[in-house]
Amino acid sequence: MSTEKVKCLIIGSGPAGYTAAIYTGRANIAPVLYEGLQPGGQLTITTEVENFPGYPEGISGTQLMEDLRKQAERFGADIRNGIATSADLSKRPYHITIDDEKVIEAETVIISTGATAKYLGLEDEQKYAGMGVSACATCDGFFYRKKTVAVVGGGDTACEEAIYLAGLAKQVYLIVRKPFLRASKIMQARVINHPNIKVLFEHNAVGLYGENGVEGVHLVKRQGESDEERYDLPIDGFFLAIGHKPNSDIFKDYLDTDEVGYIITEEGTPRTKVPGVFAAGDVADPHYRQAITAAGSGCKAAIEAERYLSANNLL
Numbered sequence: 529m530s531t532e533k534v535k536c537l538i539i540g541s542g543p544a545g546y547t548a549a550i551y552t553g554r555a556n557i558a559p560v561l562y563e564g565l566q567p568g569g570q571l572t573i574t575t576e577v578e579n580f581p582g583y584p585e586g587i588s589g590t591q592l593m594e595d596l597r598k599q600a601e602r603f604g605a606d607i608r609n610g611i612a613t614s615a616d617l618s619k620r621p622y623h624i625t626i627d628d629e630k631v632i633e634a635e636t637v638i639i640s641t642g643a644t645a646k647y648l649g650l651e652d653e654q655k656y657a658g659m660g661v662s663a664c665a666t667c668d669g670f671f672y673r674k675k676t677v678a679v680v681g682g683g684d685t686a687c688e689e690a691i692y693l694a695g696l697a698k699q700v701y702l703i704v705r706k707p708f709l710r711a712s713k714i715m716q717a718r719v720i721n722h723p724n725i726k727v728l729f730e731h732n733a734v735g736l737y738g739e740n741g742v743e744g745v746h747l748v749k750r751q752g753e754s755d756e757e758r759y760d761l762p763i764d765g766f767f768l769a770i771g772h773k774p775n776s777d778i779f780k781d782y783l784d785t786d787e788v789g790y791i792i793t794e795e796g797t798p799r800t801k802v803p804g805v806f807a808a809g810d811v812a813d814p815h816y817r818q819a820i821t822a823a824g825s826g827c828k829a830a831i832e833a834e835r836y837l838s839a840n841n842l843l
């Protein structure tokens with residue numbers, strides 16, 4: 529297997545990875561960044577981004593990511609195709625294997641591999657992606673002002689998303705598979721008592737319909753042990769809130785993660801428990817998961833990497 533030594537390896541090409549590349553590039557560290565399966569990250573599958581500061585008219589997700597990439601390249605970042613397939617963080621230089629065929633020996637590593645939203649697995653979720661299906665209320669709720677939406681899920685996140693959307697939409701349906709909510713008591717009370725939210729217990733969404741976007745959801749309501757009722761509910765937006773999967777599997781033997789898989793860092797910093805290894809963006813953020821917060825933590829990780837290299841005479 530071929531090997532290559534680098535001062536700073538960045539894994540992932542979302543807002544966190546590209547921002548880390550801009551900062552480490554400008555610090556003259558010559559970062560190497562591997563893009564992974566989704567060059568540009570999650571924003572490349574959305575249409576309009578209206579909440580990234582600096583774009584008063586909004587910007588398309590692909591354009592924003594292309595701009596960030598160009599900005600990183602301008603300062604010398606070496607951006608490559610490839611997936612990190614395994615990692616050995618037991619000692620420095622850290623060994624990251626790319627595509628099972630090449631080992632990068634890195635003095636510092638910035639992990640910015642994101643977290644993937646979970647979907648129900650319905651074909652219609654793909655069909656209506658960006659046309660009424662969303663996994664992020666903060667990102668897309670604004671497009672559904674005074675409209676009717678459904679949120680799928682029964683945990684704290686689903687309740688939070690439902691409450692957020694209830695401040696914008698005319699009516700929110702919370703579709704819950706079980707006969708109860710898993711959320712904390714306080715969240716349950718807020719949802720149940722909210723005048724704009726109706727909870728549909730023991731309901732499953734089994735499909736979506738609509739001509740040029742989502743116009744409704746096909747529901748199945750369980751009635752007792754074996755009986756069920758099928759009906760259609762008109763909605764304009766369908767929000768998934770059934771969790772995310774942080775892309776942290778290959779690092780788990782060396783880093784602390786929470787029960788879901790989010791990498792745990794020292795509070796307020798991207799420092800992991802391994803010196804010189806930093807985690808930025810959604811992979812370490814169960815709370816905010818926004819492009820701007822990811823970019824912000826990518827910046828912090830880059831500054832940390834530069835300081836670490838400097839303190840260890842590795843520059």
Ligand SMILES: Cc1cc2nc3c(=O)[nH]c(=O)nc-3n(C[C@H](O)[C@H](O)[C@H](O)COP(=O)(O)OP(=O)(O)OC[C@H]3O[C@@H](n4cnc5c(N)ncnc54)[C@H](O)[C@@H]3O)c2cc1C
Nearest residue numbers: 540541542544564566569570612642667809810817818819
């Ligand atoms: C449909 C949609 C719409 C959204 N809209 C908005 C919005 O309007 N505003 C907003 O602020 N946020 C929005 N978000 C959220 C935003 O996209 C994320 O918070 C942000 O992209 C997170 O950035 P990140 O850099 O942490 O990771 P991501 O953007 O998730 O990128 C992760 C990167 O890591 C790479 N990767 C993963 N595993 C590996 C590996 N093993 N090896 C190499 N590379 C790997 C992937 O290829 C990808 O490039 C939206 C999300 C979605 C899904």
